[in-house]
Amino acid sequence: MEKNSIGGRARRYVKVGKTFGGLAAKLAGERYLGVKIDRKDHANALKEALGGLKGPVMKVAQIVATIPNALPPEYSEQLLELQSNAPAMSWNFVKRRMAGELGRDWLSRFSAFDQKASAAASLGQVHKAKTLDGRELACKLQYPDMQTAVEADLQQLKFIFKIYRQYDKAIDPSAIHNELSARLREELDYRREAKQILLYQEILKNTKNVNVPELVEELCGERLISMQWLEGLPLLDFIRLNSKIEIRNKVALNMFRAWYVPLYYFGVIHGDPHLGNYTIRKDASINLMDFGCIRVFQPSFVKGVIDLYFSLLDNNPDLGVHAYETWGFDNLTNEKIDILNIWAKFIYAPLLEDRIRPIQTGDGDYGREVAQKVRVELDKIGGVAPPPEFVLMDRAAIGLGSVFTHLDAKINWHQMFHELIDGFDEGILMANQERVFNRVDLKIPA
DSSP: OOOOOHHHHHHHHHHHHHHHHHHHHHHHHHHHSOOOOOHHHHHHHHHHHHHHHOSHHHHHHHHHHTSTTSSOHHHHHHHHGGGTBOOOOOHHHHHHHHHHHHOTTGGGGEEEEOSSOSEEOSSEEEEEEEETTOOEEEEEEEOTTHHHHHHHHHHHHHHHHHHHHHHOOSBOOHHHHHHHHHHHHHHTOHHHHHHHHHHHHHHHTTOTTEEOOOBOGGGOBTTEEEEEOOOOBOHHHHHHHOOOHHHHHHHHHHHHHHHHHHHHHHSEEEOOOOTTSEEEOTTSOEEEOOOSSEEEOOHHHHHHHHHHHHHHHTTOHHHHHHHHHHHTOOSOOHHHHHHHHHHHHHHHHHHHSOSOEESOOSOTTHHHHHHHHHHHHHHHTTOBOOOTTHHHHHHHHHHHHHHHHHHTOEEOHHHHHHHHHTTOOHHHHHHHHHHHHHHTTOOOOO
Protein backbone atom coordinates (compact mmCIF):
# COMPACT_ATOMS: atom_id res chain seq x y z
CA MET A 1 0.00 0.00 0.00
CA GLU A 2 1.25 3.52 -0.74
CA LYS A 3 2.91 5.41 2.09
CA ASN A 4 0.96 7.71 4.37
CA SER A 5 3.26 10.74 4.41
CA ILE A 6 3.26 13.69 6.83
CA GLY A 7 3.88 16.12 3.97
CA GLY A 8 1.04 14.63 1.97
CA ARG A 9 -1.36 15.00 4.91
CA ALA A 10 -0.36 18.66 5.35
CA ARG A 11 -1.05 19.37 1.66
CA ARG A 12 -4.40 17.59 2.00
CA TYR A 13 -5.39 19.76 5.00
CA VAL A 14 -4.70 22.90 3.00
CA LYS A 15 -6.52 21.62 -0.10
CA VAL A 16 -9.67 20.57 1.77
CA GLY A 17 -9.75 23.75 3.85
CA LYS A 18 -9.28 26.00 0.82
CA THR A 19 -11.91 24.16 -1.21
CA PHE A 20 -14.67 24.39 1.36
CA GLY A 21 -13.70 27.83 2.64
CA GLY A 22 -14.63 29.59 -0.59
CA LEU A 23 -17.83 27.63 -1.16
CA ALA A 24 -18.98 28.14 2.43
CA ALA A 25 -18.25 31.88 2.20
CA LYS A 26 -20.59 32.17 -0.79
CA LEU A 27 -23.42 30.47 1.08
CA ALA A 28 -22.80 32.62 4.14
CA GLY A 29 -22.93 35.71 1.96
CA GLU A 30 -26.32 34.67 0.61
CA ARG A 31 -27.68 33.87 4.06
CA TYR A 32 -26.39 36.81 6.10
CA LEU A 33 -25.63 39.57 3.58
CA GLY A 34 -28.36 38.96 1.04
CA VAL A 35 -25.84 38.42 -1.77
CA LYS A 36 -27.71 36.19 -4.20
CA ILE A 37 -25.86 33.30 -5.84
CA ASP A 38 -26.79 31.03 -8.72
CA ARG A 39 -27.52 27.84 -6.79
CA LYS A 40 -27.22 25.62 -9.84
CA ASP A 41 -23.74 26.98 -10.59
CA HIS A 42 -22.82 26.77 -6.91
CA ALA A 43 -24.04 23.17 -6.70
CA ASN A 44 -22.01 22.29 -9.78
CA ALA A 45 -18.93 23.91 -8.21
CA LEU A 46 -19.51 21.84 -5.07
CA LYS A 47 -19.73 18.66 -7.16
CA GLU A 48 -16.52 19.50 -9.01
CA ALA A 49 -14.71 20.34 -5.76
CA LEU A 50 -15.77 17.11 -4.06
CA GLY A 51 -14.97 15.02 -7.12
CA GLY A 52 -11.53 16.59 -7.39
CA LEU A 53 -10.77 15.97 -3.72
CA LYS A 54 -12.02 12.37 -3.79
CA GLY A 55 -11.62 10.42 -0.53
CA PRO A 56 -13.91 10.47 2.53
CA VAL A 57 -15.26 14.03 2.10
CA MET A 58 -16.81 12.93 -1.18
CA LYS A 59 -18.39 9.85 0.43
CA VAL A 60 -20.24 12.11 2.90
CA ALA A 61 -21.85 13.90 -0.05
CA GLN A 62 -22.80 10.56 -1.58
CA ILE A 63 -24.69 9.54 1.57
CA VAL A 64 -26.57 12.84 1.89
CA ALA A 65 -27.53 12.86 -1.80
CA THR A 66 -29.38 9.53 -1.53
CA ILE A 67 -31.97 10.92 0.92
CA PRO A 68 -34.91 12.52 -0.95
CA ASN A 69 -35.56 16.19 -0.05
CA ALA A 70 -32.61 16.32 2.36
CA LEU A 71 -31.06 18.96 0.08
CA PRO A 72 -32.42 21.58 -2.33
CA PRO A 73 -33.02 19.90 -5.72
CA GLU A 74 -30.18 21.83 -7.40
CA TYR A 75 -27.69 20.28 -4.98
CA SER A 76 -29.04 16.72 -4.81
CA GLU A 77 -29.17 16.58 -8.63
CA GLN A 78 -25.50 17.54 -8.89
CA LEU A 79 -24.26 15.43 -5.98
CA LEU A 80 -26.05 12.33 -7.26
CA GLU A 81 -23.68 12.46 -10.22
CA LEU A 82 -20.83 11.81 -7.79
CA GLN A 83 -22.20 8.32 -7.27
CA SER A 84 -20.76 7.04 -10.53
CA ASN A 85 -19.53 10.02 -12.52
CA ALA A 86 -16.83 11.78 -10.51
CA PRO A 87 -13.95 13.41 -12.44
CA ALA A 88 -11.54 10.63 -13.48
CA MET A 89 -7.75 10.45 -13.35
CA SER A 90 -5.79 10.66 -16.62
CA TRP A 91 -4.57 7.84 -18.88
CA ASN A 92 -1.01 8.51 -17.68
CA PHE A 93 -2.12 7.68 -14.15
CA VAL A 94 -3.84 4.52 -15.40
CA LYS A 95 -0.70 3.30 -17.17
CA ARG A 96 1.44 3.90 -14.08
CA ARG A 97 -1.07 2.21 -11.76
CA MET A 98 -1.50 -0.84 -14.01
CA ALA A 99 2.27 -1.22 -14.51
CA GLY A 100 2.75 -1.07 -10.75
CA GLU A 101 0.16 -3.80 -10.18
CA LEU A 102 0.70 -6.19 -13.12
CA GLY A 103 4.15 -5.27 -14.49
CA ARG A 104 5.41 -3.19 -17.41
CA ASP A 105 3.85 -5.55 -19.98
CA TRP A 106 0.41 -5.29 -18.34
CA LEU A 107 -1.39 -4.33 -21.54
CA SER A 108 -0.39 -7.61 -23.20
CA ARG A 109 -2.55 -9.43 -20.64
CA PHE A 110 -5.71 -7.88 -22.11
CA SER A 111 -7.22 -8.06 -25.59
CA ALA A 112 -8.75 -4.59 -24.98
CA PHE A 113 -8.55 -1.90 -22.30
CA ASP A 114 -10.52 1.36 -22.47
CA GLN A 115 -8.41 4.46 -21.89
CA LYS A 116 -11.41 6.42 -20.64
CA ALA A 117 -12.85 5.47 -17.25
CA SER A 118 -16.42 4.18 -17.36
CA ALA A 119 -17.02 5.27 -13.76
CA ALA A 120 -15.10 7.27 -11.17
CA ALA A 121 -15.94 7.53 -7.47
CA SER A 122 -14.39 8.58 -4.17
CA LEU A 123 -11.48 6.14 -3.80
CA GLY A 124 -11.01 4.71 -7.29
CA GLN A 125 -12.16 4.53 -10.90
CA VAL A 126 -13.29 1.72 -13.20
CA HIS A 127 -12.13 0.88 -16.74
CA LYS A 128 -13.81 -1.57 -19.07
CA ALA A 129 -11.48 -4.22 -20.49
CA LYS A 130 -11.41 -7.67 -22.11
CA THR A 131 -9.41 -10.74 -21.19
CA LEU A 132 -7.39 -12.56 -23.85
CA ASP A 133 -10.22 -15.11 -24.11
CA GLY A 134 -12.83 -12.38 -24.65
CA ARG A 135 -14.47 -12.00 -21.23
CA GLU A 136 -15.58 -8.43 -20.46
CA LEU A 137 -14.08 -6.99 -17.29
CA ALA A 138 -14.44 -4.08 -14.92
CA CYS A 139 -10.96 -3.08 -13.69
CA LYS A 140 -11.11 -0.96 -10.53
CA LEU A 141 -7.99 1.13 -9.85
CA GLN A 142 -7.30 2.93 -6.59
CA TYR A 143 -6.34 6.60 -6.87
CA PRO A 144 -2.79 7.65 -5.89
CA ASP A 145 -1.99 8.70 -2.31
CA MET A 146 -5.38 7.58 -1.00
CA GLN A 147 -3.97 6.37 2.31
CA THR A 148 -2.57 9.83 2.95
CA ALA A 149 -5.86 11.49 1.91
CA VAL A 150 -7.95 9.19 4.09
CA GLU A 151 -5.80 9.75 7.19
CA ALA A 152 -5.82 13.52 6.65
CA ASP A 153 -9.59 13.64 6.13
CA LEU A 154 -10.19 11.45 9.18
CA GLN A 155 -8.19 13.90 11.29
CA GLN A 156 -10.25 16.80 9.93
CA LEU A 157 -13.44 14.84 10.57
CA LYS A 158 -12.38 14.34 14.19
CA PHE A 159 -11.81 18.10 14.50
CA ILE A 160 -15.25 18.81 12.99
CA PHE A 161 -16.87 16.34 15.41
CA LYS A 162 -15.19 18.11 18.36
CA ILE A 163 -16.60 21.46 17.25
CA TYR A 164 -20.03 19.92 16.65
CA ARG A 165 -19.95 18.37 20.13
CA GLN A 166 -19.51 21.84 21.68
CA TYR A 167 -23.00 22.98 20.67
CA ASP A 168 -24.90 19.69 20.14
CA LYS A 169 -24.45 17.11 22.89
CA ALA A 170 -27.25 14.78 21.74
CA ILE A 171 -24.91 12.31 20.05
CA ASP A 172 -21.37 11.51 21.16
CA PRO A 173 -19.60 10.98 17.81
CA SER A 174 -16.47 9.27 19.20
CA ALA A 175 -17.55 5.74 18.35
CA ILE A 176 -18.91 6.96 15.01
CA HIS A 177 -15.50 8.37 14.08
CA ASN A 178 -13.78 5.15 15.12
CA GLU A 179 -16.20 3.08 13.06
CA LEU A 180 -15.88 5.26 9.94
CA SER A 181 -12.10 5.20 10.32
CA ALA A 182 -11.97 1.41 10.49
CA ARG A 183 -14.30 0.93 7.52
CA LEU A 184 -12.55 3.52 5.33
CA ARG A 185 -9.16 1.96 6.00
CA GLU A 186 -10.62 -1.41 5.05
CA GLU A 187 -11.89 0.10 1.79
CA LEU A 188 -8.28 0.90 0.85
CA ASP A 189 -7.37 -2.79 1.16
CA TYR A 190 -8.25 -4.10 -2.31
CA ARG A 191 -7.03 -7.61 -1.51
CA ARG A 192 -9.58 -7.71 1.29
CA GLU A 193 -12.29 -6.39 -1.02
CA ALA A 194 -11.45 -9.12 -3.56
CA LYS A 195 -12.11 -11.71 -0.83
CA GLN A 196 -15.35 -9.92 0.05
CA ILE A 197 -16.51 -10.38 -3.56
CA LEU A 198 -15.93 -14.11 -3.11
CA LEU A 199 -17.77 -13.90 0.24
CA TYR A 200 -20.83 -12.34 -1.40
CA GLN A 201 -20.76 -14.95 -4.15
CA GLU A 202 -21.06 -17.59 -1.44
CA ILE A 203 -23.68 -15.71 0.57
CA LEU A 204 -25.97 -14.89 -2.37
CA LYS A 205 -25.46 -17.92 -4.61
CA ASN A 206 -28.96 -19.22 -3.82
CA THR A 207 -30.68 -15.81 -3.93
CA LYS A 208 -32.51 -15.26 -7.20
CA ASN A 209 -32.31 -11.95 -9.11
CA VAL A 210 -29.14 -10.73 -7.37
CA ASN A 211 -25.93 -10.88 -9.42
CA VAL A 212 -22.39 -10.81 -7.99
CA PRO A 213 -19.49 -10.51 -10.48
CA GLU A 214 -16.90 -13.24 -10.89
CA LEU A 215 -13.44 -12.27 -9.63
CA VAL A 216 -10.46 -12.62 -12.00
CA GLU A 217 -7.80 -13.18 -9.34
CA GLU A 218 -4.80 -13.35 -11.70
CA LEU A 219 -5.53 -9.74 -12.75
CA CYS A 220 -5.84 -8.32 -9.22
CA GLY A 221 -3.29 -6.56 -7.02
CA GLU A 222 -2.97 -4.36 -3.94
CA ARG A 223 -4.65 -1.42 -5.70
CA LEU A 224 -6.37 -3.21 -8.58
CA ILE A 225 -9.46 -5.45 -8.69
CA SER A 226 -10.55 -7.10 -11.94
CA MET A 227 -14.02 -8.59 -12.04
CA GLN A 228 -16.71 -9.60 -14.49
CA TRP A 229 -18.42 -6.70 -16.27
CA LEU A 230 -22.16 -6.67 -15.46
CA GLU A 231 -24.49 -4.85 -17.85
CA GLY A 232 -27.26 -2.76 -16.30
CA LEU A 233 -28.74 0.71 -15.86
CA PRO A 234 -28.26 3.11 -12.95
CA LEU A 235 -31.35 3.22 -10.74
CA LEU A 236 -32.56 6.68 -11.80
CA ASP A 237 -32.19 5.81 -15.50
CA PHE A 238 -34.11 2.58 -14.93
CA ILE A 239 -36.92 4.49 -13.18
CA ARG A 240 -37.20 6.96 -16.06
CA LEU A 241 -37.66 4.08 -18.51
CA ASN A 242 -40.02 1.99 -16.35
CA SER A 243 -43.22 3.55 -15.09
CA LYS A 244 -45.06 0.32 -14.21
CA ILE A 245 -45.40 -0.17 -10.47
CA GLU A 246 -45.08 -3.96 -10.87
CA ILE A 247 -41.55 -3.57 -12.29
CA ARG A 248 -40.54 -1.05 -9.62
CA ASN A 249 -41.86 -3.32 -6.88
CA LYS A 250 -39.80 -6.18 -8.31
CA VAL A 251 -36.65 -4.05 -8.16
CA ALA A 252 -37.45 -3.15 -4.54
CA LEU A 253 -37.95 -6.80 -3.61
CA ASN A 254 -34.62 -7.72 -5.17
CA MET A 255 -32.85 -4.83 -3.43
CA PHE A 256 -34.36 -5.84 -0.10
CA ARG A 257 -33.08 -9.41 -0.45
CA ALA A 258 -29.66 -8.28 -1.75
CA TRP A 259 -29.07 -6.34 1.48
CA TYR A 260 -30.91 -8.35 4.09
CA VAL A 261 -30.34 -12.01 3.16
CA PRO A 262 -26.63 -11.47 4.03
CA LEU A 263 -27.55 -9.78 7.35
CA TYR A 264 -30.09 -12.23 8.76
CA TYR A 265 -28.49 -15.43 7.44
CA PHE A 266 -24.78 -14.53 7.72
CA GLY A 267 -24.46 -11.43 9.94
CA VAL A 268 -23.04 -9.34 7.08
CA ILE A 269 -24.29 -6.07 5.62
CA HIS A 270 -23.26 -3.96 2.66
CA GLY A 271 -23.00 -0.58 4.34
CA ASP A 272 -23.01 1.61 1.24
CA PRO A 273 -26.23 1.44 -0.83
CA HIS A 274 -25.49 4.64 -2.78
CA LEU A 275 -26.51 4.75 -6.42
CA GLY A 276 -23.09 3.97 -7.88
CA ASN A 277 -22.72 0.58 -6.18
CA TYR A 278 -25.31 -1.33 -8.19
CA THR A 279 -27.20 -1.33 -11.49
CA ILE A 280 -30.52 -2.79 -12.62
CA ARG A 281 -30.93 -5.31 -15.45
CA LYS A 282 -33.84 -5.39 -17.91
CA ASP A 283 -35.43 -8.21 -15.92
CA ALA A 284 -35.31 -6.00 -12.76
CA SER A 285 -32.55 -8.10 -11.17
CA ILE A 286 -29.76 -6.33 -9.26
CA ASN A 287 -26.06 -6.17 -10.12
CA LEU A 288 -23.87 -5.58 -7.05
CA MET A 289 -20.53 -4.09 -8.06
CA ASP A 290 -18.67 -2.62 -5.09
CA PHE A 291 -17.74 -4.60 -1.98
CA GLY A 292 -15.37 -2.31 -0.07
CA CYS A 293 -17.78 -1.18 2.66
CA ILE A 294 -18.83 -4.42 4.36
CA ARG A 295 -19.73 -4.74 8.05
CA VAL A 296 -19.75 -8.06 9.93
CA PHE A 297 -21.86 -8.43 13.08
CA GLN A 298 -21.88 -10.92 15.92
CA PRO A 299 -24.99 -13.16 15.97
CA SER A 300 -26.07 -11.50 19.24
CA PHE A 301 -26.21 -8.10 17.51
CA VAL A 302 -28.45 -9.47 14.74
CA LYS A 303 -30.65 -11.12 17.39
CA GLY A 304 -30.94 -7.69 19.04
CA VAL A 305 -32.28 -6.22 15.78
CA ILE A 306 -35.00 -8.88 15.75
CA ASP A 307 -35.69 -8.53 19.48
CA LEU A 308 -36.30 -4.78 19.16
CA TYR A 309 -38.72 -5.44 16.29
CA PHE A 310 -40.75 -7.88 18.38
CA SER A 311 -40.66 -5.53 21.38
CA LEU A 312 -42.38 -2.88 19.24
CA LEU A 313 -44.73 -5.34 17.52
CA ASP A 314 -45.86 -7.00 20.77
CA ASN A 315 -45.53 -3.93 23.05
CA ASN A 316 -42.92 -5.72 25.14
CA PRO A 317 -40.67 -3.00 26.63
CA ASP A 318 -38.50 -5.47 28.57
CA LEU A 319 -37.45 -7.14 25.31
CA GLY A 320 -36.58 -3.72 23.92
CA VAL A 321 -34.38 -2.97 26.94
CA HIS A 322 -32.67 -6.33 26.43
CA ALA A 323 -31.97 -5.43 22.78
CA TYR A 324 -30.45 -2.04 23.66
CA GLU A 325 -28.31 -3.61 26.39
CA THR A 326 -27.14 -6.33 23.97
CA TRP A 327 -25.92 -3.61 21.61
CA GLY A 328 -23.97 -1.85 24.35
CA PHE A 329 -26.19 1.09 25.32
CA ASP A 330 -25.49 1.89 28.96
CA ASN A 331 -27.09 3.98 31.73
CA LEU A 332 -30.52 3.21 30.30
CA THR A 333 -33.46 5.01 31.85
CA ASN A 334 -37.12 4.89 30.88
CA GLU A 335 -36.76 8.40 29.43
CA LYS A 336 -33.75 7.44 27.33
CA ILE A 337 -35.46 4.28 26.06
CA ASP A 338 -38.57 6.27 25.08
CA ILE A 339 -36.40 8.64 23.04
CA LEU A 340 -34.47 5.82 21.36
CA ASN A 341 -37.79 4.19 20.51
CA ILE A 342 -38.87 7.30 18.56
CA TRP A 343 -36.17 6.52 16.01
CA ALA A 344 -36.72 2.75 16.26
CA LYS A 345 -40.43 3.13 15.49
CA PHE A 346 -39.59 5.22 12.42
CA ILE A 347 -37.06 2.67 11.09
CA TYR A 348 -39.28 -0.35 11.84
CA ALA A 349 -42.60 1.27 10.84
CA PRO A 350 -42.90 -0.39 7.38
CA LEU A 351 -42.17 -3.80 8.93
CA LEU A 352 -44.74 -3.53 11.72
CA GLU A 353 -47.82 -3.23 9.46
CA ASP A 354 -49.04 -6.39 7.74
CA ARG A 355 -50.26 -4.63 4.61
CA ILE A 356 -49.08 -3.28 1.26
CA ARG A 357 -47.69 0.24 1.77
CA PRO A 358 -44.89 2.58 0.69
CA ILE A 359 -41.65 2.52 2.70
CA GLN A 360 -42.68 5.76 4.38
CA THR A 361 -45.80 7.86 4.62
CA GLY A 362 -45.78 11.63 4.58
CA ASP A 363 -43.29 13.76 2.67
CA GLY A 364 -39.59 13.20 2.13
CA ASP A 365 -38.66 15.42 5.09
CA TYR A 366 -40.23 13.01 7.57
CA GLY A 367 -37.04 11.12 8.36
CA ARG A 368 -35.13 14.33 8.91
CA GLU A 369 -37.86 15.67 11.22
CA VAL A 370 -37.80 12.48 13.29
CA ALA A 371 -33.99 12.60 13.56
CA GLN A 372 -34.14 16.24 14.67
CA LYS A 373 -36.75 15.43 17.32
CA VAL A 374 -34.57 12.61 18.66
CA ARG A 375 -31.52 14.90 18.80
CA VAL A 376 -33.44 17.59 20.71
CA GLU A 377 -34.77 15.11 23.25
CA LEU A 378 -31.40 13.40 23.73
CA ASP A 379 -29.72 16.76 24.26
CA LYS A 380 -32.12 17.45 27.13
CA ILE A 381 -31.01 14.33 29.00
CA GLY A 382 -27.27 14.68 28.35
CA GLY A 383 -26.91 12.74 25.12
CA VAL A 384 -26.05 9.17 24.16
CA ALA A 385 -23.08 7.34 22.65
CA PRO A 386 -24.37 5.04 19.89
CA PRO A 387 -22.57 1.71 19.52
CA PRO A 388 -20.25 1.71 16.47
CA GLU A 389 -22.27 -1.00 14.70
CA PHE A 390 -25.12 1.46 14.26
CA VAL A 391 -23.19 3.65 11.83
CA LEU A 392 -23.49 1.28 8.86
CA MET A 393 -26.81 -0.24 9.99
CA ASP A 394 -28.39 3.22 10.00
CA ARG A 395 -26.63 4.16 6.77
CA ALA A 396 -27.95 1.04 5.03
CA ALA A 397 -31.50 1.44 6.39
CA ILE A 398 -31.79 5.13 5.43
CA GLY A 399 -30.02 4.62 2.10
CA LEU A 400 -32.28 1.72 1.13
CA GLY A 401 -35.33 3.62 2.35
CA SER A 402 -34.45 6.44 -0.03
CA VAL A 403 -34.06 3.93 -2.89
CA PHE A 404 -37.51 2.49 -2.17
CA THR A 405 -38.90 6.03 -2.02
CA HIS A 406 -37.37 6.87 -5.41
CA LEU A 407 -38.95 3.68 -6.78
CA ASP A 408 -42.30 4.61 -5.20
CA ALA A 409 -42.49 0.91 -4.29
CA LYS A 410 -45.58 -0.42 -2.51
CA ILE A 411 -44.98 -3.81 -0.91
CA ASN A 412 -45.95 -5.82 2.15
CA TRP A 413 -42.61 -5.20 3.91
CA HIS A 414 -43.88 -7.07 6.98
CA GLN A 415 -44.24 -10.33 5.07
CA MET A 416 -40.86 -9.89 3.35
CA PHE A 417 -39.18 -9.32 6.70
CA HIS A 418 -40.78 -12.37 8.26
CA GLU A 419 -39.64 -14.54 5.35
CA LEU A 420 -36.09 -13.71 6.48
CA ILE A 421 -36.37 -13.80 10.29
CA ASP A 422 -38.89 -16.55 11.04
CA GLY A 423 -36.98 -19.41 12.63
CA PHE A 424 -33.90 -17.25 13.30
CA ASP A 425 -31.29 -19.02 15.42
CA GLU A 426 -28.00 -17.51 16.61
CA GLY A 427 -26.26 -20.87 16.43
CA ILE A 428 -27.26 -21.39 12.80
CA LEU A 429 -26.08 -17.87 11.90
CA MET A 430 -22.74 -18.52 13.60
CA ALA A 431 -22.31 -21.80 11.71
CA ASN A 432 -23.19 -20.04 8.43
CA GLN A 433 -20.60 -17.35 9.15
CA GLU A 434 -17.84 -19.82 9.93
CA ARG A 435 -18.57 -21.85 6.79
CA VAL A 436 -18.53 -18.99 4.28
CA PHE A 437 -15.67 -17.04 5.90
CA ASN A 438 -13.46 -20.13 6.02
CA ARG A 439 -14.27 -20.91 2.39
CA VAL A 440 -12.92 -17.52 1.19
CA ASP A 441 -10.09 -17.30 3.77
CA LEU A 442 -11.44 -14.29 5.66
CA LYS A 443 -11.33 -13.85 9.43
CA ILE A 444 -14.56 -13.12 11.31
CA PRO A 445 -13.95 -9.87 13.24
CA ALA A 446 -13.99 -10.20 17.02
